[in-house]
Amino acid sequence: MTDHNLILGLESRLLNAWPSFDYQAYDGWILRLANGYSKRANSATPFLAGAALDEALLDYMIARFIEANVRPTFRLNGLEAPEVGGLLAERGFQDIEPTYVLAAPLDGDHDPDVEVLLEPEASKHWVRDAAQSYGGDKADDATLLAIVSRIRQKAAFATLRLDDRPVAWGLGVVERGYVGLYDIVVSPDLRGIGLGRRIVGSLMAWGRREGAHTAYLQVREENAIARSLYGTFGFRPAYRYTHRVMPPRS
Incomplete structure (x- = not known):
């Protein structure tokens, strides 16, 4: 139903x-x-x-x-x-x-990663690097900046750096007990080694600290790899x- x-x-x-x-x-x-x-x-x-x-x-x-x-x-x-x-x-x-829109309870099992930087506003570096890693139609950093600059809820812009190089990014937005995870992206040459997991875990931990009881995100049905990753965090389909x-x- x-x-x-x-x-x-x-x-x-x-x-x-x-x-x-x-x-x-x-x-x-x-x-x-x-x-x-x-x-x-x-x-x-x-x-x-x-x-x-x-x-x-x-x-x-x-x-x-x-x-x-x-x-x-x-x-x-x-x-x-x-x-x-x-x-x-x-x-x-x-x-x-x-x-799918997936949701997961925030049960306190997720700890922030010390190498993931969380900022309350989008820097030009965050926007540029995230857009470039997306590529294609989403490589337009000017429009991405215009969108995220309009967020009025409390937000966290996450960047994971390895050897002083930014390699993964994500966005968390908290509103009324929920934290939404958006734009989780990893540098194309470093995908598949668990960097996205570190971004997701840090944003879930941040959301819980900000009072959220549930995390949600969106993932294409065809993206079996991402769906498997999110499943390990307890995400289950809310609707499609x-x-x-x-x-x-x-």
């Missing part, structure tokens, strides 16, 4: 922890825009159980995406009305990147969402 209260509670925290530049509300949907940087900040998401979508509203929101030069994207988290997925499919929207994207015009 779908726990709408859990979904809405985590979605609200996610919205605050990863701000967009523009928010528009449409009959139970929040349309977010951030210059195309990350789908979660550039999509329409239901924020009301049973949020409906008809042809007229769909056309209107599509037009808002196109005006902003952002690919029309709907992020379906289980709060939407049952017929929404079918309507989007009929209009040619493609189902991509199924993602998918992106429905408009196919590119021929």
Whole structure:
């Protein structure tokens, strides 16, 4: 059975922890825009159980995406009305990147790593290095800085250094008993040796010190390696969402 209260509670925290530049509300949907940087900040998401979508509203929101030069994207988290997925499919929207939101209790077993630096604000070095390690569409450090600079909740920007070289990064955001973990990334040449684990453990320990009882994060369904890692920290699926994207015009 779908726990709408859990979904809405985590979605609200996610919205605050990863701000967009523009928010528009449409009959139970929040349309977010951030210059195309990350789908979660550039999509329409239901924020009301049973949020409906008809042809007229769909056309209107599509037009808002196109005006902003952002690919029309709907992020379906289980709060939407049952017929929404079918309507989007009929209009040619493609189902991509199924993602789990995972949650784990903070039971005090995690200790901060002395080599992980936690800062309350994003430095230019943190933004530049994290963006470069992500690469691809997420290599835009200027937009990443603009997003994380808008966070109004208490945050910790984590950097792990080895031999004075920054090699792994992450972001924790605390709000109302939960700590969200975002942008966990390791330098491409050092992946697979446990550096991400040290970032995750430190941010979970920090969240507990800040009063959080639960940690949450998002991971793509296809990323079996990351899901296995998070499982060792006690993370279990809270819910699942998918992106429905408009196919590119021929």
